[in-house]
Amino acid sequence: MRKILIVGAGQAGLQIGLCLLEHGYDVTVMSARTPEEIRGGRVMSTQAMFHTALQHERDYKLNLWESRAPRIQGLGVSIAAEDGARALDWVGMLDNYGQSVDQRMKMAGWLELFEDNGGKVIFHGVTTSDLDSLTRHYELVLVAAGKGELVQLFGRDPDRSPYNTPQRVLSVSYVHGAERRPEHPDMDAVRFNVVPGVGELFVIPGLTLSGPCEIPFFEGIPGGPLDCWSDRPAPGDHWRRMLELMRQYVPWEYERFKHAELTDSQATLSGGYAPVVRHPVGQLPSGGVVLGMADVVVANDPITGQGSNNASRCAASYLESILERGDEPFDSDWMRRTFERYWSIAEPVTTWTNAMLQPPPPHMLDVFFRAADNASIRKRFVNGFDNPADFGDWFLDPELAEQYLREVDG
Numbered sequence: 001m002r003k004i005l006i007v008g009a010g011q012a013g014l015q016i017g018l019c020l021l022e023h024g025y026d027v028t029v030m031s032a033r034t035p036e037e038i039r040g041g042r043v044m045s046t047q048a049m050f051h052t053a054l055q056h057e058r059d060y061k062l063n064l065w066e067s068r069a070p071r072i073q074g075l076g077v078s079i080a081a082e083d084g085a086r087a088l089d090w091v092g093m094l095d096n097y098g099q100s101v102d103q104r105m106k107m108a109g110w111l112e113l114f115e116d117n118g119g120k121v122i123f124h125g126v127t128t129s130d131l132d133s134l135t136r137h138y139e140l141v142l143v144a145a146g147k148g149e150l151v152q153l154f155g156r157d158p159d160r161s162p163y164n165t166p167q168r169v170l171s172v173s174y175v176h177g178a179e180r181r182p183e184h185p186d187m188d189a190v191r192f193n194v195v196p197g198v199g200e201l202f203v204i205p206g207l208t209l210s211g212p213c214e215i216p217f218f219e220g221i222p223g224g225p226l227d228c229w230s231d232r233p234a235p236g237d238h239w240r241r242m243l244e245l246m247r248q249y250v251p252w253e254y255e256r257f258k259h260a261e262l263t264d265s266q267a268t269l270s271g272g273y274a275p276v277v278r279h280p281v282g283q284l285p286s287g288g289v290v291l292g293m294a295d296v297v298v299a300n301d302p303i304t305g306q307g308s309n310n311a312s313r314c315a316a317s318y319l320e321s322i323l324e325r326g327d328e329p330f331d332s333d334w335m336r337r338t339f340e341r342y343w344s345i346a347e348p349v350t351t352w353t354n355a356m357l358q359p360p361p362p363h364m365l366d367v368f369f370r371a372a373d374n375a376s377i378r379k380r381f382v383n384g385f386d387n388p389a390d391f392g393d394w395f396l397d398p399e400l401a402e403q404y405l406r407e408v409d410g
Helices: 011-022 035-039 051-059 103-116 128-137 149-153 235-249 251-257 307-325 332-356 362-371 375-383 388-393 398-409
Strands: 003-007 026-031 072-080 086-098 120-123 140-143 169-173 188-195 199-208 211-220 268-271 281-283 289-292
Touching: 003 011, 003 128, 011 026, 011 103, 011 307, 026 103, 035 103, 051 086, 051 307, 072 362, 072 375, 086 362, 086 375, 103 120, 103 199, 128 140, 128 149, 128 289, 149 281, 149 289, 169 235, 211 235, 211 251, 235 251, 235 268, 281 332, 289 332, 307 332, 332 388, 362 375, 362 398, 375 398
Parallel strands: 003 026, 003 140, 026 120, 072 188, 140 289
Antiparallel strands: 072 086, 169 211, 169 268, 188 199, 199 211, 281 289
């Protein structure tokens, strides 16, 4: 029975850990927090997940909240005009529904399931020196903790990392009591609101500790009016500030949310980070090697909502590589090949995400506006959130986009 250590108890680490248990591996997970501490802590992300990522969970019966979480059936796009109205507003339908489950629920529940299924859990923060001694006791060490000291083991890959600084300032709240959206009151959909030159507001239907909720999520251009979170306001002040920003820049959303309240005292989050791709193999002082995964090695801006989806894809890809390895050693060459296999999936996501951080070129605006009158365009764009590789075949390239638009118009 091969022994594997996973450092980090998030989407990627726990997903691959639970799957490896099903295949008879001896798996240990190191988590900095207990399930009780996770449930009682601050919200961690927005985690809108689409069909492919959700199916990876279903394949191993990890979809413990599927029957309770709202079903995201579509994705809407709105672009603000200078007069406070909308220059554009439409919604496209997903082929298969998505969902968003508060990671405080999900990771705490998965940790408990991992122990129930025979996995070993060590509740302890991990330093580089800790890891240096641990590698001698395991055949493979996966680092899935995207924050803290251990990330420094994995150097930035400049050829795959065009940005050195955060491209957006982020702020999130989880709330109850928002009114149903008047454009589609009987359907849950992610809403993507663009305010040119200012930033974006996403709204995601989700499930939190106290039931269904809405998750408004601002992405502000640095130095602009949405870059106003350095004082780290208390939760109530955080939400009131978000409401005021909605009133100023996306008043149609403010009308829905003006009477909403935070779901709990830990339901806000703000910050920002530079998108980065890192080299996958970390070298320890003793000569041992560890393999980074998910946002340790590919950390995209959340503007395309792909963080948890990428983590799930990474866990599924790494799982295949581990199972195929059999009894052969998990050496550095294997680690690099394993990452490159995942990178073939993650690269289209990174390319699309980095493109969305820039002002949209004319051909992208043309796509958005022509989609208002064409359900086929809406459908293809929306379903790209589940299959980002498709964007390279039309949306990201001016000539391919124009060719596609001619075809659908014909």
